[in-house]
Amino acid sequence: MFNASLKQLSDQLAGKKISSTELTTEFLKRIKTLNPEYNAFITVNEDMSLAQARAADGMIAAGKASPLTGIPIAQKDIFCAKGWLTTCGSKMLSNFVSPYDAGVIERFNQAGAVNIGKTNMDEFAMGSSNETSYYGIVKNPWDIAAVPGGSSGGAACAVAARLAPAATGTDTGGSIRQPAALCGISGIKPTYGLVSRYGMIAFASSLDQGGPMAKSAEDLALLLNVMVGFDARDSTSLQRDAEDYARDLQKPLTGLRIGLPKEYFAEGMSGDVARALETALDEYRKLGAQTVEISLPNASLAIPVYYVLAPAEASSNLSRFDGVRYGYRAPSYTDLADMYRKSRAQGFGAEVKRRILIGTYVLSHGYYDAYYIKAQKLRRLIAQDFAQAYQQCDIIMGPTTPTVAFNLGEKSGDPIQMYLSDIYTSAANLTGMPAMSIPVGFGDKNRPIGLHIIGNYFKEAQMLNVAHQYQQVTGWHLQSPV
Numbered sequence: 001m002f003n004a005s006l007k008q009l010s011d012q013l014a015g016k017k018i019s020s021t022e023l024t025t026e027f028l029k030r031i032k033t034l035n036p037e038y039n040a041f042i043t044v045n046e047d048m049s050l051a052q053a054r055a056a057d058g059m060i061a062a063g064k065a066s067p068l069t070g071i072p073i074a075q076k077d078i079f080c081a082k083g084w085l086t087t088c089g090s091k092m093l094s095n096f097v098s099p100y101d102a103g104v105i106e107r108f109n110q111a112g113a114v115n116i117g118k119t120n121m122d123e124f125a126m127g128s129s130n131e132t133s134y135y136g137i138v139k140n141p142w143d144i145a146a147v148p149g150g151s152s153g154g155a156a157c158a159v160a161a162r163l164a165p166a167a168t169g170t171d172t173g174g175s176i177r178q179p180a181a182l183c184g185i186s187g188i189k190p191t192y193g194l195v196s197r198y199g200m201i202a203f204a205s206s207l208d209q210g211g212p213m214a215k216s217a218e219d220l221a222l223l224l225n226v227m228v229g230f231d232a233r234d235s236t237s238l239q240r241d242a243e244d245y246a247r248d249l250q251k252p253l254t255g256l257r258i259g260l261p262k263e264y265f266a267e268g269m270s271g272d273v274a275r276a277l278e279t280a281l282d283e284y285r286k287l288g289a290q291t292v293e294i295s296l297p298n299a300s301l302a303i304p305v306y307y308v309l310a311p312a313e314a315s316s317n318l319s320r321f322d323g324v325r326y327g328y329r330a331p332s333y334t335d336l337a338d339m340y341r342k343s344r345a346q347g348f349g350a351e352v353k354r355r356i357l358i359g360t361y362v363l364s365h366g367y368y369d370a371y372y373i374k375a376q377k378l379r380r381l382i383a384q385d386f387a388q389a390y391q392q393c394d395i396i397m398g399p400t401t402p403t404v405a406f407n408l409g410e411k412s413g414d415p416i417q418m419y420l421s422d423i424y425t426s427a428a429n430l431t432g433m434p435a436m437s438i439p440v441g442f443g444d445k446n447r448p449i450g451l452h453i454i455g456n457y458f459k460e461a462q463m464l465n466v467a468h469q470y471q472q473v474t475g476w477h478l479q480s481p482v
């Protein structure tokens with residue numbers, strides 16, 4: 001049951017071989033046993049999950065089920081869920097019980113899915129190792145000495161360790177794909193604007209995008225079918241016709257042109273990752289695809305541009321946490337200004353403060369043109385590189401991360417090294433393009449390796465097809481650490 005695909009679980013529920021209450025109970029038991037070791041969840045609430053499971057059983061009995069009805073889904077603690085503690089991994093929100101549901105949570109609720117718990121994450125989604133969480137580190141289930149990646153580290157760990165059949169994540173610079181790669185699971189960041197950001201606590205609004213994390217591309221398609229949709233409460237939400245993201249899964253890959261950016265297959269990628277990628281690309285050639293070398297001349301600018309724009313937007317977004325209306329308030333202070341200062345000084349962790357400082361600096365009078373405006377111009381150049389590249393290929397592939405998971409503590413003292421974790425992933429956020437990671441083997445210390453697949457705007461169905469065809473002829477996605 002713990003290794004079953006979403007389709008298999010859905011069939012078992014529909015065929016009354018198992019009830020949602022039984023399924024939910026089994027996963028809750030597993031969480032109880034394994035979570036003390038992994039720390040993948042911040043909040044588990046058996047009563048609330050089981051109430052949803054009973055409601056789902058009612059829907060199934062009444063013949064009102066859809067594919068995800070009754071299936072437990074782990075929700076990243078960045079999504080506001082009514083009645084649930086919603087912390088965003090921060091002391092600042094350690095007392096915040098959300099009075100409303102995020103757009104994504106609403107859609108899962110309408111589909112009859114069960115919220116199995118809120119997953120751990122880097123504080124305000126800032127990080128690549130889950131080490132900045134106020135709720136403690138998450139361990140990589142393949143090797144508890146390793147980080148799970150971040151910021152959606154709890155989500156990736158939960159899916160890899162089979163604590164939940166699937167999870168949600170959010171991705172501002174790589175936070176779905178990098179932890180998916182390091183934990184050996186599949187994850188997709190959709191085209192910017194497809195998944196509602198309403199009730200998804202904002203980090204950098206022009207980059208943030210929610211998406212699913214699961215064992216396989218086929219599962220991701222079912223999850224996207226629920227998650228994607230217009231939401232008038234998010235001003236950047238896109239109004240488009242509904243798509244079935246599973247519609248192209250079975251298409252053959254004959255003639256597919258895979259672009260390999262020469263800048264990504266250069267120094268920086270470790271030997272084990274390079275070898276796993278080569279083997280995966282051979283598999284794609286056997287499936288009928290051809291590879292073409294392409295160039296993304298501005299690839300090396302993605303990290304510096306991201307680390308100007310993301311902190312700039314974060315410094316603005318995080319100004320709402322002032323201790324007045326909700327969230328943490330310092331227990332003692334002298335006057336209003338002192339209350340702001342102390343609440344923010346005590347409520348935010350070191351990495352969040354670093355981002356607020358950088359963001360405030362690059363937006364300040366005198367530096368705005370030199371940093372913020374310059375970064376916006378470079379962002380456009382990066383997008384132009386991709387537009388050019390797509391004239392020569394249908395899809396782009398490369399490594400998701402330069403190395404396998406690093407050790408806990410290895411980079412936490414060196415922010416620049418940590419920031420380089422997203423060297424291959426952040427361009428897709430800057431351009432708004434969809435991108436995903438799928439497992440393609442194991443490297444150093446037997447830790448998982450991810451293949452990064454970048455698609456053109458709205459090509460999610462094609463990307464899932466490309467990933468699914470690979471998963472039909474290989475078994476990496478079926479392996480689990482426990």
Ligand code: GLN
Binds near residue numbers: 128175176
């Ligand atoms: N690791 C990147 C950062 O720290 C990306 C995080 C994310 O995608 N939320 O900002």
